[in-house]
Amino acid sequence: MVDKNRVAQRFAKAQSRYRQAAVVQSNMARQLIWWAAALGMQPCDRLLEIGCGDGLLTRLLPGQQHHWLNDLYQHSSLADYRAQWLLGDIEHIRLPEHLSVIVSNAVWQWVHDVPTLLSRCVAALQSGGWLCLTTFAPANMREIKALTGCGLSYPSLAQWHGWLENAGLDVLLLREERQTLLFDDALAVLRHLQHTGVTATSADFQWSKRRLAQFVRDYAVLARQHGWQNAYPLSYQPLYLVARKP
Numbered sequence: 001m002v003d004k005n006r007v008a009q010r011f012a013k014a015q016s017r018y019r020q021a022a023v024v025q026s027n028m029a030r031q032l033i034w035w036a037a038a039l040g041m042q043p044c045d046r047l048l049e050i051g052c053g054d055g056l057l058t059r060l061l062p063g064q065q066h067h068w069l070n071d072l073y074q075h076s077s078l079a080d081y082r083a084q085w086l087l088g089d090i091e092h093i094r095l096p097e098h099l100s101v102i103v104s105n106a107v108w109q110w111v112h113d114v115p116t117l118l119s120r121c122v123a124a125l126q127s128g129g130w131l132c133l134t135t136f137a138p139a140n141m142r143e144i145k146a147l148t149g150c151g152l153s154y155p156s157l158a159q160w161h162g163w164l165e166n167a168g169l170d171v172l173l174l175r176e177e178r179q180t181l182l183f184d185d186a187l188a189v190l191r192h193l194q195h196t197g198v199t200a201t202s203a204d205f206q207w208s209k210r211r212l213a214q215f216v217r218d219y220a221v222l223a224r225q226h227g228w229q230n231a232y233p234l235s236y237q238p239l240y241l242v243a244r245k246p
Helices: 004-021 023-038 114-124 142-148 157-166 186-195 209-225
Strands: 046-050 066-071 084-087 099-105 125-136 170-176 179-183 232-236 238-244
Touching (some): 023 099, 023 238, 099 114, 114 125, 142 186, 142 209, 142 232, 157 170, 157 238, 179 186, 186 209, 186 232
Parallel strands (some): 046 066, 046 099, 066 084
Antiparallel strands (some): 125 238, 170 238, 179 232
């Protein structure tokens, strides 16, 4: 189970470089807004964003009268944004009521109990309210898990579909895609992970000179096995979800 205090620390440390490094997460935010609008979501009057981060999704959202921002800590990049802050772990704080929309970008992979939080979100939504989120599917960062044995366990599309139906939501969109980033070397991959705050997946894993050297050698072998010459791939598998409360 992920230590969310460590998650907050890693993201706070990466804050100054996150936006530049988070290419995939930024694309996910824009794609989510596009899908939601295409499926009929309109500007709303009561919106909650779970895990707003430094505002990749926040500043893309259509106008609304009442906007709540949630995260484990308040990000300086959103200091000028007109919204109410709900600081803390979303799994343990009280949600606003009668919400029109709940949105979230690249956050639910950190949630410990997805079905319970989904049920709480449904209870907080008004009839006809929208749940729009992105997260990641099982093949996400498969290279890192293969080389280190560390990584998050990402639910499959089938698991998400079951959870959404059990929560009483109408599923309008549930799809995944693949994106691959290429780096010059294995150390550049690690810097990317550090700058995007995703190094808090295992408290037991510690880098040593020997382990780092082995990682570099093994990554080169893995890249060649997958047909890459002079390039080091990092796989992302974004998952998009748009659902509505009947």
